[in-house]
Amino acid sequence: MTRYAYYPGCSLETMAASYHVSSMEVARKLGVELEELEDWNCCGATAYSKVDELLATVLCARNLAIAEKRGLDIVAPCNACFKNLWTTNAAMKRDADLADHMNYALEADDLRYDGKVEVSHIMNVFVTDEALASIRQKAGERIKGLRVAPYYGCQIVRPRRPGVELAQADNPTYFEALLEAAGADPVAYPYKVRCCGAALMVTNRRAAVQMLRDLLQSAVDAGAEVIATACPLCQINLECYQREVNRAYGTNYAVPILYFTQLLGLALGVGVKRLGIGKELVSADAVLKRPCAATAPTGA
Amino acid sequence: MVVTSTARTISFREEVENLLHAEEGVSLVRCVQCATCSAACPAVEFMDHTPRELIGLINAGMKDEVMASNTFWTCASCYACSEKCPEGIRPADLMYALTRYSLWKDTFNRDWVAPEFSRRFTRTILRTGKSYEPGYAPAFIFEGGFPGMVREMRMAVRLLGKGRLPLIPSRIKRIRNLRAMVARVLPLDGIE
Numbered sequence: 147m148t149r150y151a152y153y154p155g156c157s158l159e160t161m162a163a164s165y166h167v168s169s170m171e172v173a174r175k176l177g178v179e180l181e182e183l184e185d186w187n188c189c190g191a192t193a194y195s196k197v198d199e200l201l202a203t204v205l206c207a208r209n210l211a212i213a214e215k216r217g218l219d220i221v222a223p224c225n226a227c228f229k230n231l232w233t234t235n236a237a238m239k240r241d242a243d244l245a246d247h248m249n250y251a252l253e254a255d256d257l258r259y260d261g262k263v264e265v266s267h268i269m270n271v272f273v274t275d276e277a278l279a280s281i282r283q284k285a286g287e288r289i290k291g292l293r294v295a296p297y298y299g300c301q302i303v304r305p306r307r308p309g310v311e312l313a314q315a316d317n318p319t320y321f322e323a324l325l326e327a328a329g330a331d332p333v334a335y336p337y338k339v340r341c342c343g344a345a346l347m348v349t350n351r352r353a354a355v356q357m358l359r360d361l362l363q364s365a366v367d368a369g370a371e372v373i374a375t376a377c378p379l380c381q382i383n384l385e386c387y388q389r390e391v392n393r394a395y396g397t398n399y400a401v402p403i404l405y406f407t408q409l410l411g412l413a414l415g416v417g418v419k420r421l422g423i424g425k426e427l428v429s430a431d432a433v434l435k436r437p438c439a440a441t442a443p444t445g446a
Numbered sequence: 447m448v449v450t451s452t453a454r455t456i457s458f459r460e461e462v463e464n465l466l467h468a469e470e471g472v473s474l475v476r477c478v479q480c481a482t483c484s485a486a487c488p489a490v491e492f493m494d495h496t497p498r499e500l501i502g503l504i505n506a507g508m509k510d511e512v513m514a515s516n517t518f519w520t521c522a523s524c525y526a527c528s529e530k531c532p533e534g535i536r537p538a539d540l541m542y543a544l545t546r547y548s549l550w551k552d553t554f555n556r557d558w559v560a561p562e563f564s565r566r567f568t569r570t571i572l573r574t575g576k577s578y579e580p581g582y583a584p585a586f587i588f589e590g591g592f593p594g595m596v597r598e599m600r601m602a603v604r605l606l607g608k609g610r611l612p613l614i615p616s617r618i619k620r621i622r623n624l625r626a627m628v629a630r631v632l633p634l635d636g637i638e
Contacts, residue, residue: 156577160612161605171553185619187575192523193567196545196560200631205571208627247631254626302523305536315529341488348562348582350520351590353492357522360488425608427601445611 150271151218151263152180153209155227155378156188162378164422168407169223169268171421175414176280178271183212183220189230189294192345200247206234207248208266209220211257221406223268225377226344229301232265269376269406273320281327284414290329292433295370295407296321297361298339299380315339324406325374328413336367337361342380347387358383359391362399372433374406381405385428402430409433458509465543483527483537493517497527497537513553518544519560548560559569568637572625575618581610 158166173180186209194202209231213220222228238245238262271277298321306315316339322332342361343354361384365373375381385403392398403426412433413423421440423430456464459474460527477498486495494515495503503512507521528536548554554561563582570581580602590598605611618624628634 156616159576161579161610163610186452187618187624188571188577191567191577192569193564194571195523195542196564197568197637198546198632199542201568201628201637204627204631205624208624251627251630254630255620255623300522300524300526300538304529305538306529312529333630341522341526343489344523344524345563346489346520349563350489350492353489353520354522356492357488386605390597398451411604425610427608 148177148271149179149181149218150221150266151183151213152214152268153183153186153189153213153220153231155222155224157224157378157382158303161382162405164425165223165378165381165405165407166422168405168416168421171411171416172272172407172414175284175416176272176277178277180221181216181218184216186212188204188404189222189224189227191226191230196298202230202238202245202249203234204248204251205359206230207238207259208253208255208257210235210238210263211252211255211259213263214259215257219264219266221266221271223376224379225267225299225301226379228265228267229305232307233305235261235263235265265328267376269302269321269324271305272410275325278323278327281324281410281413283413285328286415287329288415289409289433292330292409292436293333293369293371294325294330294366295365295373296325296332296338296406297334297342297365297373297375297380297384299375299377300339300341300344302376303339321374321376323407324410328410330409330413333365333368333370335364335370337364340364342383344379344383347383351390354393355387355394356382358387359395359397362388362391362397362401366399366401370401371436372402372404372409372430374404374409376406385426388428400428400432402428402432404430404433458507458512459504462504462540462543462547465547466536466539472536474501474505474535474540475532477505477535478533480532482530482532483535485607486526486530487521488524488526489520489522493520497541501535501537501540512544513551514555516555516558517541518548519554565637570615572628572634572638573621574615575621575624576616577614578612581615601630 190202190205303315325332343357346354388399408421483500484490484498495517500517518541525538528538566582
């Protein structure tokens, strides 16, 4: 059994609670143990870095130090949390002065960080060869042939981690592999790593709404019945502001936006309620009530 | 020749580059003005200056124009530009550096939502250790005028009905220690 320090991040306690419960269900099915990081604090999203760089670093350093004390590597389900924790980890490992400075601060919480922790996005845990084989073996017919647009978002692939080629960051394929293993039919569309608008939804609404429109149109053009996300902010923007896009552009999108763990959970036979399905503002009925889901030919 | 002083005033470009020190970025003088960054940016049409123009203005020392620009507050931090720059410059980190600079020098436009949003967010975390979405509403809820506010409230009610909106902010156990930690790297009264 693989065990990780699970860093849920603030959104998963509230707006994205279904991402939390579905991650837990899928992990259990696949023999991955997620132990919530003790007394974790906010990663800072994009706001701290806009105010002060050391502030952004010290707050992530605390989470890394708590995981190190527990002797576990971190997984984070949110793209922004993942990127912030990853970036701070890399900076502290390469910059001894910065690490000293951070350790001086960490003393105030009886902590110390020596760079022994690895940080991964939770999706990485479910796309290893072993996990994919297990998914293939355990997946039922529930999402067979479902046309899913895999939406990676930004910070899961950017900034590019060492050893990743630009072509891979531009056109990653592990999300597709995961959906295929679960029986779904991932659609190819050009916007899978383009930004959803992120916090611009608050700070520059017109910009974010346009970015969302482009993204929704791209997925719909490719024939997607549902968009799967790997980040709470992407999910919230795409779902909660779909009406706003429709109002601004005279469109009539009604695309369900689910977390990839919810679709994976369905494939693995977890009940709808246990996956937090039913809390959407855009109904997921298109996914749940497909006519003869198991036998429908692709394109039906 | 008489040397009157060994001191030298640093240029605006050098000042900006100093803000980028921790990112190990490439010097902005390497910019060849190819505009790959601008082409990669999904928010470019909402910016006063494209990322390429902004770097050009910095290199030309046009500080007032740069600081008055909304460009760096319009960056969504998607990092598409940084991935694509053929010279290895990281415009996304540059945007962060400029937001910090404009808060520090107090040069931002008071009509913009983004600076106030970032400040509120930061203050919330220093109080509780966690983010609390409803607490940021005052920064932007009046932006869309009365109809916008009504739509925003309606959505809040729908989310509340689904149990997705927290009524009480969550708080970490050792918030006191966290504040003491932060105080060891920067003065709290500067950000609160």
